[in-house]
Amino acid sequence: MSAPILEVRDLLKQYPGVSAVNGISFSVPPGICFGLLGPNGAGKTTTIEIMEGILAPTGGQVRYRGEPLGARFREEAGILFQATALQNFLTVRQSLAMFRGLYRRGRDIEELLKLCSLEGLAGRDNRKLSGGQLQRLLLAIALVNDPQVLFLDEPTTGLDPQARRNFWSLIRSIKAQRKTIILTTHYMEEAEILCDEIAIVDRGCIIAQGAPGALLRQHFAEVLLELPRADFPSAARSLPLQLIDTEERIEITTDDLDATLRTLIAAQVPLRNLRIRPANLEDLFLELTGRELRA
Amino acid sequence: MMRRLLSVWHARNLEFLRDRGTLLFTVLLPLSLIVGMGFIFGGPPRPLFKVGVLGGAAAAHADAFLQTRYVQFLSVASAVNGLREVRRQRIDLLFAPGRPPRYWVNTDSPKGYIAEKLLLAADPHAQRLPVSGKAVPYLHWLFPGILAMNLMFSCLFGVGYVVLRYRQSGFLKRLHATPLSPFEFLSAQVLSRLSIIVLITTVLYVTVGTMIHFHSAGSIALLLLITVLGALSMIALGLTIAARFASEELVNGLLNLLTWPMMLLSGVWFSLAGAPKWVQWVADALPLTQLLHAAREVMLYGAGIGAIAPNLIYLAAVTLVFLAFGAWSFKWRI
Numbered sequence: 001m002s003a004p005i006l007e008v009r010d011l012l013k014q015y016p017g018v019s020a021v022n023g024i025s026f027s028v029p030p031g032i033c034f035g036l037l038g039p040n041g042a043g044k045t046t047t048i049e050i051m052e053g054i055l056a057p058t059g060g061q062v063r064y065r066g067e068p069l070g071a072r073f074r075e076e077a078g079i080l081f082q083a084t085a086l087q088n089f090l091t092v093r094q095s096l097a098m099f100r101g102l103y104r105r106g107r108d109i110e111e112l113l114k115l116c117s118l119e120g121l122a123g124r125d126n127r128k129l130s131g132g133q134l135q136r137l138l139l140a141i142a143l144v145n146d147p148q149v150l151f152l153d154e155p156t157t158g159l160d161p162q163a164r165r166n167f168w169s170l171i172r173s174i175k176a177q178r179k180t181i182i183l184t185t186h187y188m189e190e191a192e193i194l195c196d197e198i199a200i201v202d203r204g205c206i207i208a209q210g211a212p213g214a215l216l217r218q219h220f221a222e223v224l225l226e227l228p229r230a231d232f233p234s235a236a237r238s239l240p241l242q243l244i245d246t247e248e249r250i251e252i253t254t255d256d257l258d259a260t261l262r263t264l265i266a267a268q269v270p271l272r273n274l275r276i277r278p279a280n281l282e283d284l285f286l287e288l289t290g291r292e293l294r295a
Numbered sequence: 296m297m298r299r300l301l302s303v304w305h306a307r308n309l310e311f312l313r314d315r316g317t318l319l320f321t322v323l324l325p326l327s328l329i330v331g332m333g334f335i336f337g338g339p340p341r342p343l344f345k346v347g348v349l350g351g352a353a354a355a356h357a358d359a360f361l362q363t364r365y366v367q368f369l370s371v372a373s374a375v376n377g378l379r380e381v382r383r384q385r386i387d388l389l390f391a392p393g394r395p396p397r398y399w400v401n402t403d404s405p406k407g408y409i410a411e412k413l414l415l416a417a418d419p420h421a422q423r424l425p426v427s428g429k430a431v432p433y434l435h436w437l438f439p440g441i442l443a444m445n446l447m448f449s450c451l452f453g454v455g456y457v458v459l460r461y462r463q464s465g466f467l468k469r470l471h472a473t474p475l476s477p478f479e480f481l482s483a484q485v486l487s488r489l490s491i492i493v494l495i496t497t498v499l500y501v502t503v504g505t506m507i508h509f510h511s512a513g514s515i516a517l518l519l520l521i522t523v524l525g526a527l528s529m530i531a532l533g534l535t536i537a538a539r540f541a542s543e544e545l546v547n548g549l550l551n552l553l554t555w556p557m558m559l560l561s562g563v564w565f566s567l568a569g570a571p572k573w574v575q576w577v578a579d580a581l582p583l584t585q586l587l588h589a590a591r592e593v594m595l596y597g598a599g600i601g602a603i604a605p606n607l608i609y610l611a612a613v614t615l616v617f618l619a620f621g622a623w624s625f626k627w628r629i
Contacts, residue, residue: 054471079472085464102473
C-alpha cells in the first residue's frame with residue numbers, strides 16, 4: 001500500500017466556548033477521492049480548512065507527503081471553496097492567467113479552458129457567468145497549478161441538476177488523472193458517485209470511516225421498504241417490524257424480505273405504492289447522525 | 296407599505312447600532328473635527344499682518360512698533376531666511392530692532408505697503424531697505440496642494456477600500472490558499488496604485504498646468520521622486536487601515552479621520568505659518584505636509600534635492616513603518 005499523501009493527526013480546533021474539532025485523525029492514500037460528510041456545524045469545513053493550511057489548529061497536525069504543510073503543499077494543492085468572489089472587470093481568461101502567475105508550474109490556460117468547458121466563455125466578464133459557469137471557472141482556477149491534491153468544499157451546492165451532473169463528470173475526469181481529491185458535500189448521491197472512501201464527521205469527531213459500499217454493508221444487512229404514511233393503517237404499527245416513521249412515509253428495514261411482505265399482506269396493508277430499495281449513503285448518514293434537526 | 300418600510304428601517308437601525316466601531320466613528324469623527332478645529336482656529340481675532348523680527352526677545356520688547364496690535368511678529372533666525380520670506384511675500388516686513396531700527400519691505404507687496412505705514416507711524420526714523428519679488432499667484436500656490444490632495448484620496452481610499460472588498464468577498468481567503476505571501480500581495484497593491492497615481496498626477500500636472508500657465512521652477516525629475524515617495528507613504532498608510540478590518544463603515548470612518556486633518560492641516564488651502572507651534576508640530580507629522588512642502592519648494596521656488604531631503608527621508612521612513620505594520624497585522628480573512 002502506498003504512503004498516504006495526507007495525514008491528519010489528533011486534530012483539535014477550539015473557539016471560545018466551542019470545540020469545533022475534537023481529535024480527528026485519518027490518512028488519505030494518493031489518487032483517491034476522499035469524502036468528508038457531516039451535518040451542518042459538524043466540523044467538516046473547519047477540518048478541511050485546517051487541511052488546506054488556511055486555518056491554524058489548536059492542536060494536532062496535518063502532514064503532506066510526510067511533512068508539515070509548507071511551501072511545497074501550497075504549490076501542489078488546488079482549492080475550491082464554498083463561495084469565492086473573483087476580481088471585478090476581469091475576463092475568465094484573465095482570472096485564470098492571474099492565478100497561473102502565482103505558481104511555479106501548472107497547466108496551459110487553453111488546456112484548462114477546454115478541460116472545464118470554458119472555451120466559449122474565455123472572453124466573458126466573471127460577473128456575467130451563471131452559477132454553473134462560475135463554479136467551472138473556480139474549478140479551473142483550482143486546477144491551474146496542476147495540483148496533486150484537490151480540495152473541493154461543497155462544490156455543487158446551489159447548482160441545478162444538469163450543472164451538478166456536468167460538474168461530477170468533470171471531477172471524474174480529474175480523478176482519472178490519478179489526482180487525490182478531498183471532497184465535502186451535503187449530497188449523499190454525490191459522495192456515493194465520486195468518493196472511494198468517506199469519513200462521517202459529527203460533533204467534531206469521525207463516527208464512521210471506510211469505502212461507501214463497505215460502510216453500507218457494515219451498517220445495513222437489510223433492504224428498505226417504503227410505504228406512504230396514508231397507506232399504513234394505525235393497527236399495523238403493532239406488527240413485529242423495524243419501523244422508521246418519517247413525516248411523509250413509513251420505512252421498514254428487514255433482512256427477510258419474503259417474510260416481511262407476507263406479514264404486510266396478512267395485515268391487509270395496501271402495497272400498490274410500495275418501494276423496495278437497498279440502503280444508500282443517505283440512510284447511513286441519517287442512521288449515524290440522527291434525524292432530528294440540530295439547533 | 297408603512298409596515299414594510301418600518302420593518303426595514305428597524306432592521307437597518309439595529310445593524311448600524313450593533314456595529315460598535317462604526318457607531319463610535321460616526322460620533323467621534325465630527326466631534327474630533329469640531330474640537331480640533333476649535334483649538335486650531337478659535338481664540339482671539341487673527342492678525343492682519345505678519346512681520347518677521349530679527350534679534351532677541353529683549354530687543355523686541357524695547358521697540359514701540361512691536362507693540363502694534365493685530366500684527367503677528369514672528370521670530371526669524373537669520374536675515375537670509377527673513378529676506379527670502381519677504382521676497383516671496385510670505386511675510387509683509389522683516390524688522391531688525393536697533394538704533395536706528397531697520398526694515399526690509401517688498402515694493403511689489405500691497406500688504407507690505409500698509410505694514411510699512413504702520414511701522415513708520417511707530418518708528419519714523421526706521422531705515423528702509425527695499426527688496427522686490429513677485430508673490431506666487433494663489434492659483435499657482437494652490438496647484439501643488441490640489442495635486443497632493445488628489446494623490447492622498449486616491450491612495451488612501453483606492454487601496455483601503457479595495458483590500459477591504461477583497462476581504463469581504465472571500466477573494467483574499469482564496470489568495471491565502473496559494474503560495475502568495477502577505478508581503479507579495481501588499482507590494483503588488485502598492486505598485487499597482489503607485490503606477491496608476493503617478494500616471495494620473497502626470498496627466499493632471501500637464502493639463503491643469505497648461506490651463507493655468509504654470510511652469511515648475513524646479514526639476515521635473517525631482518517632482519517625480521516626490522510624487523513617488525508621497526504616494527508610497529499614502530498607500531502604505533491606507534494598507535495599515537485595511538490590513539485587519541472587515542467593516543466597510545469602520546474603514547470609511549478611519550480613512551476620514553486621517554484625510555480630514557491632513558486636508559486641513561497640511562497647508563493645502565492656506566499656510567499654517569501663523570498657527571500655534573503645537574499645531575505646526577502636528578501638521579509636520581502628517582505625510583501630506585511633508586509631501587506638499589517638498590512639492591511647493593520645488594515647483595514654486597526651484598529648490599534642489601538638498602533643500603527637501605528631510606521631507607523625502609521622512610516620507611521614506613513613514614512608508615517603511617506603515618508597510619511593516621501593515622504586513623505584520625495583515626489578515627487574509629474576516
